[in-house]
Amino acid sequence: MLEKLLGSVCGKTREEPKTEERKIRGTVLLMKKNVMEMTDVGASFLDRVHEIVGKGVTLQLISASHADPANGSRGKLGKEAYLEHWVTKFTSLSAKDDAMFNITFDWDESMGVPGAFIIRNHHHSQFYLKKVTLEDVPGHGQLQFVCNSWVYPAHRYKNDRVFFAYKTYLPCNTPEPLRAYREDELTNLRGDGSGTLKEWDRVYDYALYNDLGSPEKGQEYARPVLGDSKEFPYPRRGRTGREPNEKDPNSESQLPLLNLNIYVPRDERFSHVKFLDFIGYSFKSLGQVLIPEIEAVFDETINEFDDFQDVHKLYEGGIKLPDGHALKNTRECLPWESFKNLLHLDGGRPLQFPTPDIIKNDRTAWRTDEEFGREMLAGVNPVIIRRLQEFPPASKLDPKVYGNQNSSMTGDQIEKNMNGLTVEEAIADNKLFILDYHDVLIPYLRRINTTTTKTYASRTVLLLQDNGTLKPLAIELSREQPDENVHDPISQVFTPSEHGIENSKWQLAKAYAAVNDSGYHQLISHWLNTHAVIEPFVIATNRRLSVLHPIYKLLQPHYRDTMNINALARHTLINAGGILERTVFPARYAMEMSATIYKNWNFAEQALPEDLIKRGVAVIDPSQRHGLRLLIEDYPFAVDGLEIWSAIKDWVNDYCSIYYDKDDMIQDDKELQSWWMELREEGHGDLKDEPWWPKMQTKYELVQTCTIIIWVASALHAAVNFGQYPYAGYLPNRPTVSRRFMPEPDTPEHAELEKDPDLSFLKTITAQFQTLLGVSLIEILSQHSTEEIYLGQRDTSEWPSDKEKEAFARFSTKLVKIENEIIERNNDQRLRNRVGPVNMPYTLLYPNTSDYSKKGGLTVKGIPNSISI
Incomplete structure (x- = not known):
């Protein structure tokens, strides 16, 4: 009953998919901060409160096939999807335990195969994102994103966090809709040379x-x-x-x-x-x-x-x-x-x-x-x-x-x-x-x-x-x-x-x-x-x-x-x-x-x-x-x-x-x-x-x-x-x-x-x-x-x-x-x-x-x- 109620609360932020859209199901493997840092006793509680009020963790797929001229020819964005059941999924305090979450995307097949995603963490605390796996991607099958990175609350970042599919491209071979994202990420990592x-x-x-x-x-x-x-x-x-x-x-x-x-x-x-x-x-x-x-x-x-x-x-x-x-x-x-x-x-x-x-x-x-x-x-x-x-x-x-x-x-x-x-x-x-x-x-x-x-x-x-x-x-x-x-x-x-x-x-x-x-x-x-x-x-x-x-x-x-x-x-x-x-x-x-x-x-x-x-x-x-x-x-x-x-x-x-x-x-x-x-x-x-x-x-x-x-x-x-x-x-x-x-x-x-x-x-x-x-x-x-x-x-x-x-x-x-x-x-x-x-x-x-x-x-x-x- 609790799981159903919480699911409906979180679901208020999502729109019903159109008939031409297809659902892509996936899993997200991560490690919560409350597992990693037992000294932060409030992290788990606050994160659960944020979930209930609609401030969860969202992922947004980026097309590797179709660009959006209105967004600098960057890949078109799918709709945001939330990690599911964060509130009801409890993890042990063992530092070696990962948490696996389900996620469901609404994806327009005409946008082709996704090549990256934007993640926004609206929680109080950071987590370590290990891997995202998408199943039955239209025209591709299974798609892996090997991330291995800390994701802090979204307000800590000047720019969105972007993760790419686990593929390899020389700069000249990068799909056109992903090139700007690739260049933006390097610019972010270089910083501006100022400040503590x-x-x-x-x-x-x-x-x-x-x-x-x-x-x-x-x-x-x-x-x-x-x-x-x-x-x-x-x-x-x-x-x-x-x-x-x-x-x-x-x-x-x-x-x-x-x-x-x-x-x-x-x-x-x-x-x-x-x-x-x-x-x-x-x-x-x-x-x-x-x-x-x-x-x-x-x-x-x-x-x-x-x-x-x-x-x-x-x-x-x-x-x-x-x-x-x-x-x-x-x-x-x-x-x-x-x-x-x-x-x-x-x-x-x-x-x-x-x-x-x-x-x-x-x-x-x-x-x-x-x-x-x-x-x-x-x-x-x-x-x-x-x-x-x-x-x-x-x-x-x-x-x-x-x-x-x-x-x-x-x-x-x-x-x-x-x-x-x-x-x-x-x-x-x-x-x-x-x-x-x-x-x-x-x-x-x-x-x-x-x-x-x-x-x-x-x-x-x-x-x-x-x-x-x-x-x-x-x-x-x-x-x-x-x-x-x-x-x-x-x-x-x-x-x-x-x-x-x-x-x-x-x-x-x-x-x-x-x-x-x-x-x-x-x-x-x-x-x-x-x-x-x-x-x-x-x-x-x-x-x-x-x-x-x-x-x-x-x-x-x-x-x-x-x-x-x-x-x-x-x-x-x-x-x-x-x-x-x-x-x-x-x-x-x-x-x-x-x-x-x-x-x-x-x-x-x-x-x-x-x-x-x-x-x-x-x-x-x-x-x-x-x-x-x-x-x-x-x-x-x-x-x-x-x-x-x-x-x-x-x-x-x-x-x-x-x-x-x-x-x-x-x-x-x-x-x-x-x-x-x-x-x-x-x-x-x-x-x-x-x-x-x-x-x-x-x-x-x-x-x-x-x-x-x-x-x-x-x-x-x-x-x-x-x-x-x-x-x-x-x-x-x-x-x-x-x-x-x-x-x-x-x-x-x-x-x-x-x-x-x-x-x-x-x-x-x-x-x-x-x-x-x-x-x-x-x-x-x-x-x-x-x-x-x-x-x-x-x-x-x-x-x-x-x-x-x-x-x-x-x-x-x-x-x-x-x-x-x-x-x-x-x-x-x-x-x-x-x-x-x-x-x-x-x-x-x-x-x-x-x-x-x-x-x-x-x-x-x-x-x-x-x-x-």
């Missing part, structure tokens, strides 16, 4: 990195603007439109620390499940929210690990901290009692982390030279090592500015460990390799070392042995002169030794090199070369490519959550005084240094084959698979990576070939050309004049470009991100800070190194508090969400046509084959770099398309489609 953006705005726009500093807190927290500068070029970020900082009009004002509601377009924000996962992981670990409280604890206790057993207590039993009431100066704004049980921070329970993989099977194998070399090929930063083609290594820094920065290494120092080879023979046989951080650090070293950091710029030379492993030969540590007017560095060379004080110094030298590698990894390999460089592609794609465009559909899955995680990073991680500055050695100069390194970023060289060739670890060889011959045959990242790269490129080529028969179709594609021009001139505008940008005139250039984007957003990010906790969760293996220089003879530090080398080692690397904070951070970053979508998977089963579906099926099948091949390689005992002395198989490029990938957490495997954490 609100959560319901759908604007994608560019901004400089001017939101990192907090100058109102004092000069210590001021940071330079990154971007639109020859000194500090940078990729663009998403605009929020927040007001300028009161102390510096060139900087954007900051939100309070606990306010995570940073503007990104609503459809780019984490889903409810992903957000809960992220918050759960963050609360489980230590975050910046607790820095003052944890510092208060360590102000009263020694801030050192006494020995390696003390470090192991982090994972085996934990470190007991004082009761919450014992903490001094606790900020009143922090709900300490609410957090401490969840975080295990009360005195009765220990602070304990999961055991990192690097020490699960052997506590000490990480200290071996073989493992030290192996991690350059199969660790968390396997993208830096290069072939050494001249000895001693030369510097590219301007000697007029920096003095003589060439290496001080000699042949005698390294040949004693080269298995009988000479330097000349090793170079000729492609046997010498180097991990070189000298030139990138020297310009900043003096400033870095004025902080609590005391570190070096390192060069590590290694020999490729017959068994495929890398043998460290020497580590050169260079530091600045005490006199600022003297530019030539103070350099020391350390070589392997198995006994006594020389062994202790060798272990320290490896730690200093690891500090360089850790900082460069986090700042450049991870943040800059994946997170930061991809964000302009996300923005440009949404501004210039319609959802109907084939390249939009190809790339969009690889942008999921990227803008959101980057916004959170700017808020709490890479900002002034943020977690990264507190835990990684460049400290306040970290982002500034990344901007100087961005000057040498080259889009074309982000392709894996080009990167391997540039670093000299591979040479072109048409007779080999992938057309390359690896000079280090057992190079897990490169071997697995080339398989993934080739699978991605084949998929992209198959997909693009469906839509582009000839190169002139690419040249004539107005949206594609507009996208590529804006990406170069605005998104990466500081490098717009570089000659290496593809011209986007041929299908080869399009395929290569899209392959690079997908590779960087998926496999490359997976390789440099999800191994962080497994390798660096045990910080002695990858320290992030060094606090004192190598001990000099006849000093107390040297005597301590002789007497207790382990204690000296721990006093040199990352301190206890920084370790807790750093390990907490990388535990969060290394987690997979329970709703992650991996390479070879999609969030919808629908496809515009069977051709795309078949091509993607081939792609997914290749990835399964690659998974099996990786397992076989990891089980091949001849490949010593696959597992190493720590007995840790290389699985970071295991695509993980299996069902158990849905478990999430620290899986140490799996390639998500996008940079989502």
Whole structure:
């Protein structure tokens, strides 16, 4: 009875159909806000009231066949239809429950097939529209609209929300009645470049990195603007439109620390499940929210690990901290009692982390030279090592500015460990390799070392042995002169030794090199070369490519959550005084240094084959698979990576070939050309004049470009991100800070190194508090969400046509084959770099398309489609 009564009330707004009209029935799949946001207790009630008074949710079909001259030749509109039974359909509070509503349209058959619809939400609250399915459309049959978008109340929008049928059209092939709607939608997404953006705005726009500093807190927290500068070029970020900082009009004002509601377009924000996962992981670990409280604890206790057993207590039993009431100066704004049980921070329970993989099977194998070399090929930063083609290594820094920065290494120092080879023979046989951080650090070293950091710029030379492993030969540590007017560095060379004080110094030298590698990894390999460089592609794609465009559909899955995680990073991680500055050695100069390194970023060289060739670890060889011959045959990242790269490129080529028969179709594609021009001139505008940008005139250039984007957003990010906790969760293996220089003879530090080398080692690397904070951070970053979508998977089963579906099926099948091949390689005992002395198989490029990938957490495997954490 209630359902009949309510139906008649809502039906008053509809007219009876004429005899020539036909009813089209459909279903609408959505998720209500009261399901997603349990804090908004009034949403459900108010929405039901709105329904009763005739303010429901309406859809209005748009013809793809017939234009309305009176409406700018846009497609003719059908009559509005209401979602049925909103009031009587109750949904559970499970965040995973969708609501299915029926809808019935009156449609004049003479208007042909609908190609889009307008939706108006007259409710109090927003909902997430997933899909609309029309049955028995005259002349077509079933018609799908895959929406996946938040729809806010209609009064929040300046223009109607329009969704298109799940079809794909090049701009020139778009049905004429839909073209204006297609163009209007892109105009809406670009916005007008003004005002503070609100959560319901759908604007994608560019901004400089001017939101990192907090100058109102004092000069210590001021940071330079990154971007639109020859000194500090940078990729663009998403605009929020927040007001300028009161102390510096060139900087954007900051939100309070606990306010995570940073503007990104609503459809780019984490889903409810992903957000809960992220918050759960963050609360489980230590975050910046607790820095003052944890510092208060360590102000009263020694801030050192006494020995390696003390470090192991982090994972085996934990470190007991004082009761919450014992903490001094606790900020009143922090709900300490609410957090401490969840975080295990009360005195009765220990602070304990999961055991990192690097020490699960052997506590000490990480200290071996073989493992030290192996991690350059199969660790968390396997993208830096290069072939050494001249000895001693030369510097590219301007000697007029920096003095003589060439290496001080000699042949005698390294040949004693080269298995009988000479330097000349090793170079000729492609046997010498180097991990070189000298030139990138020297310009900043003096400033870095004025902080609590005391570190070096390192060069590590290694020999490729017959068994495929890398043998460290020497580590050169260079530091600045005490006199600022003297530019030539103070350099020391350390070589392997198995006994006594020389062994202790060798272990320290490896730690200093690891500090360089850790900082460069986090700042450049991870943040800059994946997170930061991809964000302009996300923005440009949404501004210039319609959802109907084939390249939009190809790339969009690889942008999921990227803008959101980057916004959170700017808020709490890479900002002034943020977690990264507190835990990684460049400290306040970290982002500034990344901007100087961005000057040498080259889009074309982000392709894996080009990167391997540039670093000299591979040479072109048409007779080999992938057309390359690896000079280090057992190079897990490169071997697995080339398989993934080739699978991605084949998929992209198959997909693009469906839509582009000839190169002139690419040249004539107005949206594609507009996208590529804006990406170069605005998104990466500081490098717009570089000659290496593809011209986007041929299908080869399009395929290569899209392959690079997908590779960087998926496999490359997976390789440099999800191994962080497994390798660096045990910080002695990858320290992030060094606090004192190598001990000099006849000093107390040297005597301590002789007497207790382990204690000296721990006093040199990352301190206890920084370790807790750093390990907490990388535990969060290394987690997979329970709703992650991996390479070879999609969030919808629908496809515009069977051709795309078949091509993607081939792609997914290749990835399964690659998974099996990786397992076989990891089980091949001849490949010593696959597992190493720590007995840790290389699985970071295991695509993980299996069902158990849905478990999430620290899986140490799996390639998500996008940079989502």
